[in-house]
Amino acid sequence: MPSDAYTSTQKFLHWALFALVVLLYALTYGEDLLPRGDPTLDAVWRLHISFGLLLAALVFWRVVLRGMRGAPRLPADMPAPERTAARIGHFILYALLVAIPVLGILLTWFRGDVLSFFGLFIVPAPFAPDRATARTVRELHSLCANGILIVAGVHALAALYHHFVRRDTILTRMLPGNR
Secondary structure, eight states, rough: OOOOOOHHHHHHHHHHHHHHHHHHHHHHHGGGGSOOTOTTTHHHHHHHHHHHHHHHHHHHHHHHHHHHHHHOOTTTTTTTHHHHHHHHHHHHHHHHHHHHHHHHHHHHHHOOEEEEEETTEEESSSSSOOOHHHHHHHHHHHHHHHHHHHHHHHHHHHHHHHHIIIISSSSSSGGGTTT
């Protein structure tokens, strides 16, 4: 049964996923600052994979929690088109949050690499490397990663609109410390 507030766990997951998406994007484009052949590139790639696996685990947790607890009710006075936009926007965010790590895992395996979680364990590829498929998966992974920045940006702007223009609790109910 939906309530009017997010739990502290839901808030933690929201902000942890935000931070991980930003970190992963920074790691990806931080590689461009390093010269080709720099041994640091391998470390950056391993960090990207490890943090991507952490993202996958937290997304799984968030999706399960969302399925069990639902989301807080939207304000009663919110117009129907805004309600629809909110539902569509959240669906797209969740779809991208699931797709990005799945594509990242497939990309790693199609490149012929193993998945390693900060060196604690590895998961070998269940199939042979395939460069052509890896290129396609990489493009999809990049497209989704860029897409989530756009959708998350619109999501943030909508929250700010609700806070500063509509003056409702949409933004504050996701902030730490608020109930």
